[in-house]
Amino acid sequence: MIVQAHHTLVVATRGRGFTDVTKELDGWLASVAARDGLVTVFLLHTSASLLVQENADPTVRSDLERFFARLVPDGDPLFAHVDEGADDMSGHVRTALTQTQLSIPVRQGRLTLGTWQAVYLWEHRTSPHRRSMSLHFLGTRGP
Numbered sequence: 816m817i818v819q820a821h822h823t824l825v826v827a828t829r830g831r832g833f834t835d836v837t838k839e840l841d842g843w844l845a846s847v848a849a850r851d852g853l854v855t856v857f858l859l860h861t862s863a864s865l866l867v868q869e870n871a872d873p874t875v876r877s878d879l880e881r882f883f884a885r886l887v888p889d890g891d892p893l894f895a896h897v898d899e900g901a902d903d904m905s906g907h908v909r910t911a912l913t914q915t916q917l918s919i920p921v922r923q924g925r926l927t928l929g930t931w932q933a934v935y936l937w938e939h940r941t942s943p944h945r946r947s948m949s950l951h952f953l954g955t956r957g958p
Contacts, residue, residue, distance in 0.1 A: 820847040820952040827945050828863070828938035831902070833876045836948070837933045841925055843950060849921050852954010856917045859947045862906030862939045864913035870933035883909055889941075906939035913937065921954055 822843055828834050844854065858865050869875040887908045890901035897903055917934065920927040926934065936946055 817852075817954065818952075818956050820849065820950075822847075822950040824948045824950055825945055826936055826948065828936065828943055830943050831938055831941050832880065833866075833868070833935040833937055835870065835933050836936050837870075837926065837928070840919075840934055840950070844921060844924055844926070844952065847952060848956040848958075849924050849952050850955040850957030851923065852921050852952060854919050854921050854926065855951045855953075856919070856934070857949045857951075858915040858936065859949060860915070860944075861910055862903070863944070863946050864910045864915055864937045864939065865917050865948075866913060866935045866937050867917065867919075867928065867932050868935055869931050871931045876935070883912075883939075887912070900941075902939070902941045909937075909939040921952065924957065 824839055824843065826834055826836055826839070840854065840856065856865060887905045889905045891905065894904035896907070919934070938944060938946070
């Protein structure tokens with residue numbers, strides 16, 4: 816029988832950078848006895864994003880951060896929207912270039928990720944924030 820489960824996961828960030836949320840997602844799947852199906856993760860914000868990325872070498876994430884700093888610098892005079900500071904509009908552009916939603920297969924109650932993959936919330940603002948993600952599982956339940 817196909818079932819659904821919903822949850823809002825709130826994650827505190829430390830400011831700009833990556834927060835691994837893989838364990839929290841797997842933990843929620845276990846709490847709803849998810850077996851096989853699909854989990855959708857939707858981030859309810861416009862200046863942060865979601866990313867599946869390498870979890871073994873942290874220089875991958877720091878390289879991504881440096882690339883985006885070059886591509887979309889804070890305080891760029893091109894931006895008129897600076898209501899919340901120099902990192903405001905650059906955060907929105909970074910989000911527009913990445914993604915706020917992931918769909919990940921679930922097998923035997925766990926996210927189906929590659930050996931070196933993890934799910935990250937990528938905070939684009941320089942200050943710490945509390946970010947909410949809407950989680951939806953569709954599939955079967957098991958032991």
